Amino acid sequence: MSEVVLFDYWRSSASYRVRIALNLAGITYRPVIVDLVNGAHRAPDHLERNPQGLVPVLDIDGVRLTQSLAIIDYLDETRDLGLLPTDPAKRAAARALAHSIAVDIHPVCNLSVAKHATALSNGAGDMPGDWMRHFIRPGLLAFESLLGGFDQSPFCTGDTPGLADICLIPQLYNAHRWEVDLTDMPRLLAVEAVCAEHSAFAAAHPDLHAPL
Amino acid sequence: MSEVVLFDYWRSSASYRVRIALNLAGITYRPVIVDLVNGAHRAPDHLERNPQGLVPVLDIDGVRLTQSLAIIDYLDETRDLGLLPTDPAKRAAARALAHSIAVDIHPVCNLSVAKHATALSNGAGDMPGDWMRHFIRPGLLAFESLLGGFDQSPFCTGDTPGLADICLIPQLYNAHRWEVDLTDMPRLLAVEAVCAEHSAFAAAHPDLHAPL
Numbered sequence: 270m271s272e273v274v275l276f277d278y279w280r281s282s283a284s285y286r287v288r289i290a291l292n293l294a295g296i297t298y299r300p301v302i303v304d305l306v307n308g309a310h311r312a313p314d315h316l317e318r319n320p321q322g323l324v325p326v327l328d329i330d331g332v333r334l335t336q337s338l339a340i341i342d343y344l345d346e347t348r349d350l351g352l353l354p355t356d357p358a359k360r361a362a363a364r365a366l367a368h369s370i371a372v373d374i375h376p377v378c379n380l381s382v383a384k385h386a387t388a389l390s391n392g393a394g395d396m397p398g399d400w401m402r403h404f405i406r407p408g409l410l411a412f413e414s415l416l417g418g419f420d421q422s423p424f425c426t427g428d429t430p431g432l433a434d435i436c437l438i439p440q441l442y443n444a445h446r447w448e449v450d451l452t453d454m455p456r457l458l459a460v461e462a463v464c465a466e467h468s469a470f471a472a473a474h475p476d477l478h479a480p481l
Numbered sequence: 482m483s484e485v486v487l488f489d490y491w492r493s494s495a496s497y498r499v500r501i502a503l504n505l506a507g508i509t510y511r512p513v514i515v516d517l518v519n520g521a522h523r524a525p526d527h528l529e530r531n532p533q534g535l536v537p538v539l540d541i542d543g544v545r546l547t548q549s550l551a552i553i554d555y556l557d558e559t560r561d562l563g564l565l566p567t568d569p570a571k572r573a574a575a576r577a578l579a580h581s582i583a584v585d586i587h588p589v590c591n592l593s594v595a596k597h598a599t600a601l602s603n604g605a606g607d608m609p610g611d612w613m614r615h616f617i618r619p620g621l622l623a624f625e626s627l628l629g630g631f632d633q634s635p636f637c638t639g640d641t642p643g644l645a646d647i648c649l650i651p652q653l654y655n656a657h658r659w660e661v662d663l664t665d666m667p668r669l670l671a672v673e674a675v676c677a678e679h680s681a682f683a684a685a686h687p688d689l690h691a692p693l
Contacts, residue, residue, distance in 0.1 A: 320622075320626035320627055321620075323585070334577065335581075336573075336577035336584070338584065339574075339576035342573065357555055358555070360558070361546050361551045361554065362551075364550070364554060365546065365548035365551040365552075368550055373533065373535070376584055376585055376588045377588055377589055379585075379589075382589050385612075386597075386598050389598060390603075391605065393603065410532075415532055
């Protein structure tokens with residue numbers, strides 16, 4: 270079996286998701302840090318790995334994969350992780366819940382997007398924090414509301430970790446970082462507490478993956 | 482069989498994707514227009530359908546689905562549309578290609594995001610057009626580069642329409658609207674030409690779904 274290599278950045282939500290999924294699969298991997306702050310993602314060696322210049326990139330099973338959601342689906346399909354229900358309608362609902370974060374909050378709050386908005390704002394307000402809060406809080410309130418459609422026991426969509434949990438926890442890390450008020454989101458906070466005690470989530474935490 | 486209802490908006494890329502997928506599945510549906518420009522997506526009746534206040538929402542098979550990518554996966558799984566390869570690694574690559582648009586370009590250029598950036602920019606430059614072009618052109622250049630990893634014949638990932646085509650065509654509609662230069666993206670333009678001749682794509686075009 271070929272070595273598994275994760276091109277990773279500690280604070281990237283998308284990398285954090287893949288770290289969680291790799292841990293859930295029990296896959297040992299070698300992390301290679303791509304320092305987004307120093308622009309290493311725009312260097313030729315990383316653009317050759319991924320023309321989008323994004324992390325994560327995962328080398329596994331002799332192939333190179335990009336895009337966190339596609340990588341997680343791959344791990345789910347090849348390692349039978351049970352991250353989504355098998356019933357198509359329930360599966361679609363669980364995917365939609367996850368995408369309400371992974372598609373509608375996270376990309377808009379990507380560092381490069383927030384930086385561009387900050388540059389355009391010409392020093393107005395408290396940027397990029399205002400940008401982050403403008404999108405994260407309403408997005409998570411919608412997530413909290415969507416959670417009402419699931420039997421939450423104790424994870425977002427059931428009694429084992431699923432795709433929605435994998436997307437939620439990194440987004441909450443960001444929400445705390447930008448001081449988003451979450452006090453009126455009890456269901457989401459209950460999931461956070463359960464995941465914090467789960468080894469696959471705990472071992473993926475950014476603090477454990479920051480450069481020394 | 483229950484009536485299929487699509488809560489739709491003609492210029493929404495996400496709705497446009499679902500219209501294409503419904504056409505590929507040969508499913509007749511009743512469209513209900515949710516006028517994003519008049520704020521109908523923020524009205525209580527639509528928030529009850531989808532707490533995110535987004536289109537599309539699809540009523541089908543007795544369930545209500547949200548999030549275009551989740552809906553398309555549902556249609557693919559229940560109607561056997563063959564939108565993704567069956568091999569897991571190829572499947573992940575095709576998903577990643579689609580997500581390079583659906584996750585990394587489209588949400589950032591969502592009307593509400595571009596409007597917020599425009600408000601912050603306080604009249605600087607040509608907004609929201611500058612915002613759109615700043616993200617769409619580099620994003621599509623990366624897509625063009627990623628296409629090099631696929632046998633394009635004649636669709637993005639093979640000889641039948643797939644998820645990447647369904648995401649690409651609505652994004653190109655937007656690119657044209659915002660006058661993004663695409664002349665150095667020949668592969669992508671070749672896919673566009675083929676899709677324009679395909680009835681499922683042609684019948685989903687926004688011009689055919691605009692309010693009278």
